[in-house]
Amino acid sequence: MMAYRASGLFRQLTLGLAVGGLMLAGWAGSAVAAAAKTPSFVSKIDLKDPVWNRDTYARIDGEIDTTKQKVSRITGTVYGVRDNEKVKPLFKIDGFSVVRTLRLPDGNWRRVLKEVVFYRDLETGKIMDSWKNPYTNETVKVVPIANDPFNYDIRDTKPQPPSYGGLNKDTRPPEPFLLNWSDGPGNTLILETGIDLFYPASLQPKDWPRESAGAFNRVSEHFLFFVDKADIENRKLTAIPVTGSWSRITPWLPWMLMGEAPGFINYFASFGTMTNGIKDLPADLVEAARKIDPGYLTAPTQDYGPSLSSLENYKMTQKPAPVPQGWTPPQPPAAPKLPPMPPRP
Numbered sequence: 001m002m003a004y005r006a007s008g009l010f011r012q013l014t015l016g017l018a019v020g021g022l023m024l025a026g027w028a029g030s031a032v033a034a035a036a037k038t039p040s041f042v043s044k045i046d047l048k049d050p051v052w053n054r055d056t057y058a059r060i061d062g063e064i065d066t067t068k069q070k071v072s073r074i075t076g077t078v079y080g081v082r083d084n085e086k087v088k089p090l091f092k093i094d095g096f097s098v099v100r101t102l103r104l105p106d107g108n109w110r111r112v113l114k115e116v117v118f119y120r121d122l123e124t125g126k127i128m129d130s131w132k133n134p135y136t137n138e139t140v141k142v143v144p145i146a147n148d149p150f151n152y153d154i155r156d157t158k159p160q161p162p163s164y165g166g167l168n169k170d171t172r173p174p175e176p177f178l179l180n181w182s183d184g185p186g187n188t189l190i191l192e193t194g195i196d197l198f199y200p201a202s203l204q205p206k207d208w209p210r211e212s213a214g215a216f217n218r219v220s221e222h223f224l225f226f227v228d229k230a231d232i233e234n235r236k237l238t239a240i241p242v243t244g245s246w247s248r249i250t251p252w253l254p255w256m257l258m259g260e261a262p263g264f265i266n267y268f269a270s271f272g273t274m275t276n277g278i279k280d281l282p283a284d285l286v287e288a289a290r291k292i293d294p295g296y297l298t299a300p301t302q303d304y305g306p307s308l309s310s311l312e313n314y315k316m317t318q319k320p321a322p323v324p325q326g327w328t329p330p331q332p333p334a335a336p337k338l339p340p341m342p343p344r345p
Contacts, residue, residue: 050176062101065238069299076269082332092120098299112300117145168199194222213251243272259329
């Protein structure tokens, strides 16, 4: 959701490549104020050119005209997965990101983004403040995803995986920024990205017994982007319209209060560019974001940080829940027994 995210989530809501970069607050602010012309970029399709890959992804993921912002919406369903039972739909997600892309002095890009994702009731579709956990029969407070910011570099070399405040120590050797493209139907290209992480959790069980799913986070995010070739080569488009899909495997959400219960969460969602920006979003979604902070309706104009996932932000904004006497994490049901096989003739 992130790791590179599909114009938001996308976080945690991520493209599955990752982050790094320079602190350019002063430079970025002046760049926005002085942006009088479109920055140069490579548009002629060349799948083996790392500069074309860099510039095309910058236009897919964001808006390289710093006088504008790109708005993307994500919607989908979140499922619970446990042994010995069917996968269970738990709630819907609905959120959006606002992003701007700053030119770095070395010619690469810095994506600066804010994003919010809310949880909707499966039946009514209403944004939830509380939710009855079917695994525990306990009503819990819902904590939306609110990441301000989630920034990273888009370079002609592949970036390092996200550090999540130093918790993730994975690194990769330098290599050209070449993405996984394939031809789609008609005149389209399909971009596939993903990232698989295993790193120490910010919410450790000894301090967060009900929120922590364990000492380590195992998170996997994967995206498909569908892009029109004509849009890629259209030099008037500083942001390329895109639709796509996002899936994420993650530990139980902290606010579900599952502790170290066996199982995990699976997100399945679609996303797309909002042609008219914030105006294209549902009124209740905009109002919910405004209640958190009106700033979530406007993309950053300069670089600041740190860039953390929703799991790290949870630790900064929430407090550990009380542990009821005798409480234990919920367990999946026992394995069903097959009926005896009839005797062979």
